[in-house]
Amino acid sequence: MSIAGPAAASFWSQQQTTLSELLMRAGNQRAARLLSLVPAAELRDADPQSPVPVVLLVRPIFLDSFRSTDLQAIAEQMNQLRSWDTITGHLVTVEPMLADPFARANLGGAGTITIQLREAIADALYPVKSYDLPEVCRALGLSDGGDDEAGASKRSYVRHRILDYTESQLVDLGTRVVEQHYLPELWGLCRSSAPARAACVPRSAI
Structure with missing residues (x-):
């Protein structure tokens, strides 16, 4: 049974928010x-006396980021x-999504991760006001630009400045x-592209 399907479109989103808050309160920022x-997530059938199997569906690139301790938490x-079965408990696992909703993941080729990182950085900076974006980019070490350019397209403004960056530079x-x-997509891509580098984990997630 899907818990993020058309019949219950908002259920997983609501539960995800609640679970994240509980994990943060429990001091498990990484799992949050x-x-x-x-x-998306799915509930699977099981013996009535056994823990309910819950499968978290994620992009294939993020699968290795999940550890058994995270799933247990x-x-x-x-x-x-109360909105979950509290009698037998739950057994959480993770599986790749069969239909990936992120179009950029389907581009293929050696440049796929680089493209995704570039787009995620542009998306993360998009909420910045256009008149503040040049200064924010300068503070990040990016080349200078004018307010008019940022006002025309904030994503293009950022992309233009990191177009020639390597994957390592983008990470x-x-x-x-x-x-x-903070943007989950960007955080996950940084972890997946350089899992051994502690710098890829925001301090708040340690």
Whole structure:
């Protein structure tokens, strides 16, 4: 049974928010951040006396970011909610999404991660006011530009300045951007592109 399908479009979104808040309160910021990378989930059938199987569906690139301790922490918080089966508890696993809703992931080729990082950085900075964007970009070490250019298209303004960046440079930049302009997609891409680098984890997620 899908818990994010047409019949219950807002259920997973509401539960995801609640679970993230509970995980943060429990001091498990990492699991809370990972949960933000889950656009859908499914309940699977099981023996009535066994924990309810819950499958988190994520983009394939993010699968390796989830550890057993993270999944256990998420399950423990599900066990506390009345909207979930609190009698037998839950067993949480993770699987790749069969239909990936992120079009950029389907581009293929060696440049796919670079393209996704570039787009995620532009998306993360998009909420910045156009008249503030040049200064924000300068503070991040990007080349200078005018207010008129930023006003025409904020995403294009950012893309133009990082068009020639390598994947490593984009990860470095994304790490700095996500500290102040948090975006789950960007955070996940930084972790997936450089999992061994502690700098890719925002301080608030440690």
